[in-house]
Amino acid sequence: MSILITGGAGYIGSHLVKQLLEKNEDIIIVDNLSTGSMKTIDTLTKIGNFKFIEENLKNFTKIEEIFKNNNIDTIIHFAASIVVPESMENPLKYYMNNTVNTINLVNIANKYKIKKFIFSSTAAVYGEPVSVSESGISEEDETNPINPYGNSKLMSENIIKDTALANKYFKYVIFRYFNVAGADINYTNDELTPRIGQSFPNATHLIKIASECATKKRDKMSIFGNTYNTNDGTCIRDYIHVDDLANAHIKAIDYLDDNASEVFNVGYSKGSSVKKVISTMKKITQNNFKVNIQDKRAGDPANLISDNRKIINKMKWKPKYNDLELICKSAFIWEQKLKNL
Ligand SMILES: NC(=O)c1ccc[n+]([C@@H]2O[C@H](COP(=O)([O-])OP(=O)(O)OC[C@H]3O[C@@H](n4cnc5c(N)ncnc54)[C@H](O)[C@@H]3O)[C@@H](O)[C@H]2O)c1
Known part of the structure; x- marks a missing residue:
């Protein structure tokens, strides 16, 4: 069975690909290289073998062909537009690339009975928290995005949650990343x-x-x-090393074997x-x-x-690089x- 990774030529996606290749997993990357790079793909090929398909998620028919031609059981969906100021100037780009393309991917996932869907969301869904407890922002706190980027991600979260309610075989982990930083620890x-x-x-x-x-x-x-x-x-922000974040996705793949769908903050608190x-x-x-x-x-x-107690307690995620x-x-x-x- 293969893992489909959208946005695997980008910053965070490539760090996950690296870790999955080190575990000899079967991987297919779909990326249109809009912000991802072919050099990154070339570097990853030195670590292990995988399929790379240069394609835009908006080309629904082409994306469906990938599912027809491969045996995919997990989707990890990184691909998105991610620049907050740009999202204020060009909101439709964000709703199209982030929300519409997620709807399409979830739709295909349903058609092909995909069991696990792991989604890159963001702390931007919390907006400007009115009051934050000593332990940080928790997953139960109110979501109230203040820009189209955060909105496009929260809408995608809701689409994924509703789909899981209606289809019992479809399970998700939604990760709300805090401030991702650093590079490959090698x-x-x-x-x-x-x-x-x-x-x-x-x-x-x-x-x-x-x-x-x-x-x-x-x-x-x-x-x-x-x-x-x-x-x-x-x-003040919560900076998390990209390799620790990538590792949370590896934990999520196993987590969904025996556990229900869940939303997790990922940060160091x-x-x-x-x-x-x-x-x-x-x-x-x-x-x-x-x-x-x-x-x-x-x-x-x-x-x-972030309040990260949920991911630490439930998923047993153990960050290794909590060091500014x-x-x-x-x-x-x-x-x-x-x-x-
Ligand atoms: N970087 C952060 O601090 C941060 C924080 C919170 C959430 N996130 C989320 O993490 C995810 C990955 O972010 P990143 O920092 O790696 O960004 P990135 O721009 O480096 O990676 C995104 C990748 O997706 C690809 N892509 C974009 N639109 C596509 C499309 N329509 N079809 C195919 N490929 C497409 C790009 O080419 C790129 O390789 C995003 O969903 C982002 O919203 C990032």
């Missing part, structure tokens, strides 16, 4: 040498931008607001401020790049930390490598 002669990482330029992620400054691809970066009600006045991330990057790279302070951005909550220095170091080394690719 050592050569005791030296950290990531083979894959976040490749797409113009990313809006803080650690990616700080890595670009540290590698001199940018000359400066901004902090948006330093008067939040936090220890140093800057926003630990916050780091924007200033802390920047000072960590500067310390590790010995580069004192320029940082300026700008106004707060609309819709940036002061504190976004390692996250920044792996992101920085990958960024240096990207410069020469």
Whole structure:
């Protein structure tokens, strides 16, 4: 039986592919390379064998052919458009690519009696939490997305849940990722040498931008607001290493054998401020790049930390890289490598 991975040429999907190849799983990647890269696919082929199909999920007939021609029992659905500001400017792109294409994929999944569906959702479905308990945002907290990206993902979640209610054989795990960062933890002669990482330029992620400054691809970066009600006045986020996140998907495949469908936050339940991330990057790279302070951005909550007790207790997920220095170091080394690719 094969595992179909949409978006496997992208940042997070490729880290899962790497881990599944190391377990000799049978994998089919579908990706249109809109933000994913052929170089990533080439690197993955050095780790193991898999099928790569360059196709857009919107081509429903072509996608159905993949199911006709292969014996698929699990779908892991990463493919999406993911840039929040772009989703405000072009909401329909997000509803088409994220929601409509998910409906189609779930529809085909039903037709071919797929048993397991694992979906990449996001902490953006929580919007700006009104009050957050000491232990962070829990899966039971209210969802209230404040941009089309978050809405497109919450709508997809509901479509998947409703489908599972109506079809008993169809089970899902929905993961709400917090801030994903870092690159492939791989050592050569005791030296950290990531083979894959976040490749797409113009990313809006803080650690990616700080890595670009540290590698001199940018000359400066901004902090948006330093008067939040936090220890140093800057926003606090829960940064999770991409390999730990990928590993949660591997656990989910087995989890669905004996357990019911579920929604899980994936994060470390630990916050780091924007200033802390920047000072960590500067310390590790010995580069004192320029940082300026700008106004707060609309819709940036002061504190976004996951309550991860559910995934730890129910799925027995054990993160290994809960270490901001390692996250920044792996992101920085990958960024240096990207410069020469
Ligand atoms: N990166 C984060 O911090 C983060 C946080 C929360 C949730 N997520 C979710 O995780 C998933 C993966 O994100 P990522 O950071 O790896 O992004 P990414 O852009 O690196 O990967 C997305 C992949 O999907 C492919 N793709 C997009 N639309 C497609 C289509 N119509 N048909 C076929 N392939 C298509 C792209 O080419 C790319 O390879 C997304 O669903 C995203 O919403 C990411």
